[in-house]
Every structure is written in C-alpha cells, then in structure tokens.
Amino acid sequence: MAESTSTNKTVPYSTGDSKIGETTIAEMRELAARYPVGRSALLPMLHLVQSVEGRVTPEGIEACAEVLGLTGAEVSAVATFYTMYKRRPVGDYHVGVCTNTLCAVMGGDLIFERLKDHLDVGNDETTEDGKITLEHLECNAACDYAPVMMVNWEFFDDMTPESATQLVDDLRTGTEVKSPRGATICTWKEAERVLAGFPDGRADEGPTGGKATLAGLRLARERNWTAPGSQASGTAPTQSAPGPRPEDQPGRESQAVHTDDTRKED
Numbered sequence: 398m399a400e401s402t403s404t405n406k407t408v409p410y411s412t413g414d415s416k417i418g419e420t421t422i423a424e425m426r427e428l429a430a431r432y433p434v435g436r437s438a439l440l441p442m443l444h445l446v447q448s449v450e451g452r453v454t455p456e457g458i459e460a461c462a463e464v465l466g467l468t469g470a471e472v473s474a475v476a477t478f479y480t481m482y483k484r485r486p487v488g489d490y491h492v493g494v495c496t497n498t499l500c501a502v503m504g505g506d507l508i509f510e511r512l513k514d515h516l517d518v519g520n521d522e523t524t525e526d527g528k529i530t531l532e533h534l535e536c537n538a539a540c541d542y543a544p545v546m547m548v549n550w551e552f553f554d555d556m557t558p559e560s561a562t563q564l565v566d567d568l569r570t571g572t573e574v575k576s577p578r579g580a581t582i583c584t585w586k587e588a589e590r591v592l593a594g595f596p597d598g599r600a601d602e603g604p605t606g607g608k609a610t611l612a613g614l615r616l617a618r619e620r621n622w623t624a625p626g627s628q629a630s631g632t633a634p635t636q637s638a639p640g641p642r643p644e645d646q647p648g649r650e651s652q653a654v655h656t657d658d659t660r661k662e663d
Contacts, residue, residue, distance in 0.1 A: 453482045485523075491530050493537075495547075499543045515565065549583065553577065
C-alpha cells in the first residue's frame with residue numbers, strides 16, 4: 398500500500414525498515430508505567446514513535462497496540478485524529494505558519510504564500526533536501542504576537558515574509574536558530590522525543606514571556622488591580638487592596654468617558 402501526496406509523489410505506507418527496536422519498546426513500557434491506566438500513555442508513545450521513525454508508521458502503531466493491549470485500529474484512530482501526528486515523513490524542521498484570523502489579517506497568508514514559492518513546496522510538503530516541511534496551522538494561541546510561525550513547536554513572533562524566508566534559509570544551511578520565546582531549535586525528531594516525555598534539559602532555556610504577553614500584568618500593577626478575596630465557605634476573605642473603579646476595568650473603557658490623555662494608550 399502507498400499514500401499519494403499532493404505533489405503526486407508516492408510514499409510507501411510501510412517502509413519495511415522500521416527502527417523500532419527493543420530500546421524503543423522498553424521506553425514505551427516506561428511511559429505506560431507512568432499512568433494509573435496504561436492506555437493514557439498513548440499520546441506520548443505516538444510522539445516517541447515519531448522521534449524514532451520520523452512519522453507514525455504501521456510498525457509504530459502495532460508496537461503501541463501490543464504494549465498497551467489495544468487493537469491497531471484503536472491506536473490508528475487516535476493517530477489519525479490529531480494533526481500533530483504525521484503519516485508522511487517530516488523534514489528536519491517542521492515549519493508552521495499560522496493562517497487563522499488575526500495572523501492572516503496581519504500577514505500570515507502572505508508569509509505562507511512567500512514560503513511556498515521560496516521553498517517550492519505546497520502545504521504539508523517537504524523540500525527536496527529533506528530539511529523543511531511546510532504547513533499552515535490553525536490558531537497557535539499567540540495572537541498578541543501575530544503573525545506567528547512555529548519551528549518544531551517553538552514560537553517565532555511578529556514575522557514578515559522577509560524574516561520568514563531568512564529563517565528557513567538559516568535552518569537549511571545549519572545556522573543556529575533560537576526562538577525568541579524558547580530554546581535553540583533542535584531537529585523534529587529531537588523535539589518529538591521531548592514531547593514524548595524524555596526531557597532534554599533545556600526547558601528553561603530562553604525567555605518564556607515577552608512584552609506583549611506581560612502587558613496585562615503591567616497594567617494591573619500600574620492601576621493597583623488585585624484579584625478579589627476568597628469567599629469560600631469556612632475561610633476568611635483574604636485582605637486585598639481596594640479594587641479598581643468599574644470604568645477602569647479591562648473591557649469597560651468603551652462604557653466610560655475619560656478626560657485625561659494619560660489613559661489613551663491603554
């Protein structure tokens with residue numbers, strides 16, 4: 398059996414040269430042992446398969462099924478439901494461009510079109526050198542940095558067509574690339590192993606929050622906004638500073654008339 402890609406290239410459904418061996422099986426059993434019910438480990442196990450095979454292969458599905466006491470159909474149903482699991486080989490770097498509403502309006506569609514032309518690939522296709530797999534993604538929950546891209550699930554913020562092409566060129570030439578809010582970019586397989594639950598010790602590398610993310614916190618501190626005290630039964634309410642005026646609360650600006658210019662930037 399074989400799958401046809403959108404470029405009319407044929408990818409063998411089963412390559413016959415699976416890299417899943419005793420070491421991988423032992424790690425699958427280790428993952429299953431971390432959960433009260435072993436089948437809860439299926440998602441990380443599929444990431445582990447991708448870290449070894451570069452995609453979810455039939456051999457990987459059968460290995461997961463055997464370890465967890467499931468049928469191949471049950472495992473395959475999960476593997477085909479989530480878009481993070483790939484049935485075709487992924488390049489060294491999975492490059493995702495958000496084309497959902499805000500990112501699209503801010504230039505995500507232009508970025509995606511530029512990269513398709515620059516890399517000479519379509520959606521969910523891989524470059525001839527095996528370096529880059531390009532995919533348009535749904536919302537990455539980073540709208541404050543739109544338009545955003547991801548490389549092996551690490552964020553790249555406030556992108557432009559020019560910065561996007563430079564990014565993929567750097568990846569293809571082996572230049573070290575760092576996420577502005579994360580770690581140095583590793584390969585797809587290395588990232589998949591981390592997602593499987595085998596940390597690489599770099600979780601705290603790089604900043605995790607930027608100016609846009611922290612804007613709400615800054616505003617709350619400037620205006621002395623605090624969370625309301627607990628009113629749970631049997632406990633005394635916690636003491637807090639006086640709350641904000643209703644017209645100062647986020648989302649209420651349009652309901653109040655302000656006369657001081659110092660508030661307009663917010």
